[in-house]
Amino acid sequence: MRVVVLGGGYAGVVLTDRLEDRLPADVDLVVVDENGRHLVQHELHRAIRRPGFADDIEVPLSEIFDRARVEVATVDAVDRDSRRVEFADGSGLDYDAAAVCLGAETAFYGLPGVEERAVPLKRLADAARVRSDFEDVLAAGGGTAVVGGAGLSGVQTAGELAAFAREEGAAGDVDVVLLEALDDVAPSFPPAFQDAVREELDREGVDVRTGVTVERATDDAVETDAGDVEYDVFVWTGGIRGPDALGGERVAVRADLTVDDRTVVVGDAAKVVDAEGASVPASAQAAVREAKVAARNVEAIVADVREPADGFRPRLERYTFDSPGWLVSVGDGAVAQVGPTVFRGAAANAVKSGVGASYLASAGGVRRAVGLLREEFEVASGE
Structure with a gap:
């Protein structure tokens, strides 16, 4: 069984970190990112005045994860019907569950x-x-x-x-x-x-x-x-705007962060309406908090795929935005x-x-x- 996390930004990193502990050991956990490095986006402006600061705000994904496999590739499209990620070089990757964390452009x-x-x-x-x-x-x-x-x-x-x-x-x-x-x-x-x-x-x-x-x-x-x-x-x-792989659109998602029974969309790639009906602002802190809820929901989705509960959809957690x-x-x-x-x-x-x-x-x-x-x-x- 394979779970893919598309994107190594805030949402992708936090989500993957939690999935490493939550998913069964035999699940193939793959992180796909265009350059294999995590950028601390909210500090990017610092590199304008202090170019050496770039070394402090970019981290190789391979140094972050213990279990997840990192694949460097540009996501061209996500085919949710066939559950396959298409890459810009013509190759692709099949999955059983996906977390789309591709950020925004x-x-x-x-x-x-x-x-x-x-x-x-x-x-x-x-x-x-x-x-x-x-x-x-x-x-x-x-x-x-x-x-x-x-x-x-x-x-x-x-x-x-x-x-x-x-x-x-x-x-x-x-x-x-x-x-x-x-x-x-x-x-x-x-x-x-x-x-x-x-x-x-x-x-x-x-x-x-x-x-x-x-x-x-x-x-x-x-x-x-x-x-x-x-x-x-x-x-x-x-x-x-949304990433090119999603047609340039930010995907509208439910409070449980899902768009279908196998896919969550998290972070700036999503337009989230939370459990209280409020629109969630695109921000690093929202992405991090969404990712924690998404990790629990992906865990539930994986468990349901392995042992379906008589046709009933698993009960998923709903996200409520609460900024500190x-x-x-x-x-x-x-x-x-x-x-x-x-x-x-x-x-x-x-x-x-x-x-x-x-x-x-x-x-x-x-x-x-x-x-x-x-x-x-x-x-x-x-x-």
Whole structure:
């Protein structure tokens, strides 16, 4: 019997870690990932300013798992009727149960010129390209970096670029412009959190423009409904779509995270409505919590496949989203909300670095967790 986990992001790693302990020893557990490495996505912006940080936020999947077999391949399609995963090279893999954890890709919404000209921020190569382009701006004596989209990724990217310019003594020569179509930064989050994030962006010198809709991009300017913004660097973090293997769509799933009696979809690849009828935001913390429920449900599915209960579907656990709080970096600062309390400065940085290090350690990246903590505390102390 074979169980496949498609994708080695947050959801895939946490789910597989639990399945290693929960599934019978004779079940073939396979993790399929396009490069065989787990990226700590919420810290990717750090690699723009500190390229050496890349070594601390990417972990080979083979170092994380004890039992699961890792197969490096790009998933082209998932045929749920025949229970087969098709790979881009023409090969494939049959399965008895599947967990689709393929994450999401950047959505460009068909805006003319944006996909061709903007750099997304989904992979280490993207961070390296943003850094290279920004270094060209610094070398030229100044210019403008435009970040489209003021969700958490856009906020962190804009803050990082502003801090980078300041470190290089170019804060007065480089403009960092953050564009958001809605009326607030971090628009999906509580008002007190939004206000604190905006204040941190202002402190870093980011030119925040909300209520501004991007319409298209040329080689020289981002054209918006409020006028053109000339740029030298253009980063796009304006939204997400489903993975190509799912037709570019995020799959709607039930509160038990299933789409059929053999398949769960977890993390950003899914549009989850939880047990209380609430839409679950796409985030790392949601993916991790969903994965814990999904692991128990996959265990039940496997048991049912082996010993069907007279045609009755196994009773599966339902997921309810309950966030303990939110965290975001803004340059050398951070904002954290725990319950109703919002705090900033060293305390927020400590919370954020502690959460990241704890996650890395739990995922098998102890050396990388130490590196993350070292980086955070050196920044905080100005060393």
